[in-house]
Amino acid sequence: MGSLAGLLPFVLILAVFWLLILRPQQRKQRELRSLQSSLSTGNEVMLTSGIFGTVSGADDDHVLVEIATGVTVKVARGAIAQVLTAPEPESDESAGSEEN
Template identity: 55%
Template sequence: MQDLVGLLPIIGIALLFWLLIIRPQSRRQKAVVAMQSTLEPGSEVMLSSGIFGTLEQVADDHVRLRVADGVTLKVIKGAVANVVPPEDEHVETAEPTDTTTDTTTDTTTDDGAKKPVPPARPKRDAPKLYAQGLTAWNKREIAKAYALFTEGRRANPSYAPNWYGIALVHEKQGRKGAAKTAYLRYLALDPKAPNARLVREHIDNKL
């Protein structure tokens, strides 16, 4: 009986380990597998390396991902870490403020009442979003900065500075692999950027 009582702490530790580590990992793995089984062409996804792109083809064991105009990657399906929600599902507070004039117009319904028509959503401008993201970054508003840099990347995947901003956020949050990927993407798009040499040295020495 005393031997059994002595084993209780060990059993308790094992149970606690299962509840806090094994079970959550199993749930996350099941969620990832379920997400990967629903992938379809046209969806925007993020790879485990931090690369974003749009699915062009989905096979049983791999996918083809368009990361820029004329640039397509073939990766294993398990490399897809997350599906990026559509723009309309993003939190509105993380989006840049629209200062354009309200162009709401009215239409007339069958009963003669006027029904307001919402204005068209303005097209996002990648350089402007980068500037706003950099302002948020300098104010240490990391989440807002990341949202703005990401919106800018979606507006124009070939505009290099937003990739640089994304890399800054990834590195700030300790995701060195994703930061390195974003830095390399920045250099690939703008190899003659004013800070290109410093970025390369930073990758070699810090990442």
């Protein structure tokens, strides 16, 4: 029984470590994978290198990102660090309000 009581602090430290560090990191990685798989044309993104651009096309493993007018780079989906904005849907109402 004494050896079991000696292991209890180590077990508690491992449990706290898992709850405070590993679990939130796993959740963050899962959200990032979901974000990277749901990219669509028109999304404004930031790459892991800090380059900002707009998604102009995507296939299974790669994404075409336009970083300047006429400059498109092909990057791995894993290089997308953050989606800044979703593409705005075009509607007839917005065209009518611009005529005023």
